[in-house]
Amino acid sequence: DTEVTQTPKHLVMGMTNKKSLKCEQHMGHRAMYWYKQKAKKPPELMFVYSYEKLSINESVPSRFSPECPNSSLLNLHLHALQPEDSALYLCASSQGISGPKGETQYFGPGTRLLVL
């Protein structure tokens, strides 16, 4: 089973709101990723967690705050977002071990975020 789940599916928030996106996997994967995808564009990497430690931050603004409470769960906390942050936010996971299968990323269905 290669299932990554994300909640909520849709989110509308104002620029002063605080909200969180949640991602979960039960495949025993040890690497988890957040991507941002604008319409008709490829995903852009935001953060990588490897063995519950933040290993990559692609210079993402501090209004996005990732959290990895345990190896199965990844959150993205949102605060004071701008309308240009409206996008599809994708979560992915991989085994986190060396080798082609270990490093293949599996994606969740995404959260469609609209910032008003």
Place this chain on the structure above:
Amino acid sequence: AQTVTQSQPEMSVQEAETVTLSCTYDTSESDYYLFWYKQPPSRQMILVIRQEAYKQQNATENRFSVNFQKAAKSFSLKISDSQLGDAAMYFCAYRSADFGNEKLTFGTGTRLTIIP
């Protein structure tokens, strides 16, 4: 830095026919992985096929196969017996084989339409 180029923004094919999507990449590394992902209008990114650079044999998965030309840095995807469910955006992606270098570099995508 690695780059991935998909020169065909849109392609169409008659149902049951064969179509080939092109992808080229640029890297100075000798060991890496290449992927094709499919993103249907329902938006979940699905792994189609994976190729290890050190393997000369082209990967196949049912109706999907690749033509991997390492010297030419080319990685095309062939879809045989096209079906309506194949309609999607297809992304080519590159990943270094260096363990810990988790970044996936995507091409700009090819939107595939299946004509009934």
